[in-house]
Amino acid sequence: DAADKGEYRHYMLKEIYEQPKVIKNTLQGRISKDKILEQAFGTEAKAILDRAEHVQIVACGTSYHSGLVARYWLEEIAGVPCSVEVASEFRYRKFVVPKNSLFVTISQSGETADTLAALRLAKTLGYASSLAICNVAQSSLVRESDLAIMTEAGPEIGVASTKAFTTQLVALLLVTIALGRRHGLTAEAEAEMVAALHSLPEAIESTLTLDAEIKRKSEHFADKNHSLFLGRGAQYPVAMEGALKLKEISYIHAEAYPAGELKHGPLALVDADMPIVAVAPNNELIEKLKSNLEEVAARGGELFVFADVNTGLSSGPGLISVHMPTVASVIEPIIYTVPLQLLSYHVAVLKGTDVDQPRNLAKSVTVE
Numbered sequence: 319d320a321a322d323k324g325e326y327r328h329y330m331l332k333e334i335y336e337q338p339k340v341i342k343n344t345l346q347g348r349i350s351k352d353k354i355l356e357q358a359f360g361t362e363a364k365a366i367l368d369r370a371e372h373v374q375i376v377a378c379g380t381s382y383h384s385g386l387v388a389r390y391w392l393e394e395i396a397g398v399p400c401s402v403e404v405a406s407e408f409r410y411r412k413f414v415v416p417k418n419s420l421f422v423t424i425s426q427s428g429e430t431a432d433t434l435a436a437l438r439l440a441k442t443l444g445y446a447s448s449l450a451i452c453n454v455a456q457s458s459l460v461r462e463s464d465l466a467i468m469t470e471a472g473p474e475i476g477v478a479s480t481k482a483f484t485t486q487l488v489a490l491l492l493v494t495i496a497l498g499r500r501h502g503l504t505a506e507a508e509a510e511m512v513a514a515l516h517s518l519p520e521a522i523e524s525t526l527t528l529d530a531e532i533k534r535k536s537e538h539f540a541d542k543n544h545s546l547f548l549g550r551g552a553q554y555p556v557a558m559e560g561a562l563k564l565k566e567i568s569y570i571h572a573e574a575y576p577a578g579e580l581k582h583g584p585l586a587l588v589d590a591d592m593p594i595v596a597v598a599p600n601n602e603l604i605e606k607l608k609s610n611l612e613e614v615a616a617r618g619g620e621l622f623v624f625a626d627v628n629t630g631l632s633s634g635p636g637l638i639s640v641h642m643p644t645v646a647s648v649i650e651p652i653i654y655t656v657p658l659q660l661l662s663y664h665v666a667v668l669k670g671t672d673v674d675q676p677r678n679l680a681k682s683v684t685v686e
């Protein structure tokens with residue numbers, strides 16, 4: 319029952335722990351052993367996906383961050399060009415509509431005023447079709463889009479979005495594979511990705527076992543006023559989402575940077591009072607990320623790194639590490655989101671804020 323916190327102290331924690339289950343629900347009926355079941359997206363899906371040569375994603379807040387992750391997937395896996403923009407910017411500027419562009423909105427509530435207005439505008443300006451990735455079936459966004467792929471996160475009560483984000487990523491990965499099929503994605507590559515999707519619930523379960531360790535280590539954070547979150551590649555939007563979570567519920571100023579941009583400004587801020595959080599899966603960017611982290615350490619910054627167990631990044635002077643399980647690279651953005659959710663949660667609890675109802679924020683922003 320969504321309205322019941324059960325054994326959890328806050329809805330946010332309950333919703334973080336629900337992720338293996340709701341991800342399973344979001345995959346339900348949409349994948350077989352080694353393929354995605356595209357028919358499950360609806361009868362109109364085929365024609366809409368066949369036509370799409372470009373994807374324009376528009377969303378707000380956390381949903382915008384899932385769109386940013388999807389851009390990495392769409393361009394790398396599906397070979398489809400993709401642009402992503404926050405709805406409040408998109409709707410008020412002049413833009414060029416690419417040929418055969420699929421307009422994708424992402425929203426937990428389906429009622430966010432700016433996202434809805436952007437969709438209404440897009441429909442008048444020549445986008446080929448519209449797709450909503452949404453968690454509320456009866457919402458305006460779903461009703462007004464040509465196609466909707468529902469996330470099955472169930473009601474999300476904590477204002478800071480958690481399970482809605484990870485289920486959006488799952489839905490976006492399904493869309494990526496479906497589009498990829500039309501642009502040269504092989505059956506073998508699809509099977510590998512579907513295997514990765516199947517592995518998600520268990521991989522999240524094993525990440526959740528890090529909770530007590532993250533709680534302990536979050537104590538280093540609670541007296542800080544500023545922090546920097548770093549990631550590279552698809553982990554950059556994950557870092558952005560981590561920073562947003564921390565801001566929203568702990569009121570600690572948090573900024574996210576692509577790690578390679580450090581030297582172009584933020585390095586000047588680094589000192590012992592500003593913890594630096596980094597997400598470090600063991601991928602092709604790890605050596606580059608490590609050298610970015612060395613630059614931070616050399617300036618006396620305290621590092622807090624969520625690192626794949628095989629990266630060789632282990633706790634030592636100036637470095638607190640939490641070892642993450644090794645997972646298929648395509649699902650890393652989903653898996654590395656979870657410890658950042660837990661970090662913000664525990665920091666907020668230590669600070670004594672109203673975790674589920676942070677000051678000045680609303681669950682759904684239905685007016686401009």
Ligand code: G6P
Binds near residue numbers: 378429477478479679
């Ligand atoms: C508000 C919420 C955020 C959410 C954003 C977009 O700011 O506090 O958690 O990400 O709206 O909401 P949507 O329902 O469109 O995903």
